[in-house]
Amino acid sequence: MASTSGHNGAVWCCDVSRDSSRLITGSGDKTAKLWDVQTGRLLFTFNFDSPARAVDLSVGDWLAVITTDPFMGVTSAIHVGESILILKGPKGRINRAVWGPLNRTIISTGEDAVIRIWDAELWDTRELTLIKTYVTERPVNAVAMSPLLDHVVLGGGQYAGDVTRTVHRAGKFEAKFYDKILEEEIGGVKGHFGPLNALAFNPDGRRYSSIP
Structure with missing residues (x-):
C-alpha cells in the first residue's frame, strides 16, 4: 500500500472506493x-472557499458528496461531484453527509x-428536495443508513471540551436508531464515554461499528 x-x-475525513482502488x-x-490507492498518485483536486469537513463516494464511485464548513462569511454547504450541485447548509457546521442506498x-x-434526508434522484432540477428530518437533543457528528432495514443510526454527543465536567450519561454518547419512515426513535446502544465521530454498517446490514 502506498x-x-x-x-x-489537517486531513479530517476520507473514503475509499468499493474496489479499494x-x-x-x-x-x-x-x-x-x-488518489490512486496502489501508487499514492494524486488524480484530482476539488478546490473550495472553505475547509472540507466530510467526504463520501456514491455507490458505483461516479459521484462524491463533500461538505464544507462555515468560514469567513461563507456558509456551510453540501457539494456533489465537481460542484454539479451545491446545497447551502443550515446554520452551523455540517459534520457529515453520506449517500443512502442506491444513491x-x-x-x-x-x-x-x-x-x-434529501431526495437525490432528480438531478435535472439542480436542487435537492428535503424529504425527512429527525430532530435530536444533541449535536450529531455521524450518521449511517442500514442497507437491510429502514433504519438510520446516528451518533454525536456533547462537545469534547465539556465532557470532563459531566458524567458520560449526560454527554449523550450512545448511538441512536431511528425508523426512516416513521421518523421515530426505536432504540439506542450505549458503551462509549466520549462523542461518537464515525458510524458504518456492515454491508449485510446486521452489524455496525462506531468510533469515538
Missing part, C-alpha cells in the same frame, strides 16, 4: 483530493442537532 502526501492542512480525502486546506438519498447531520 502513502499519500499533498494536503497543506481510489481514495478521497477532505482537509482543512479547503480542498478534497482523489437515492443524501443524509446530512450537523451542529443544529437535526438529521436531514
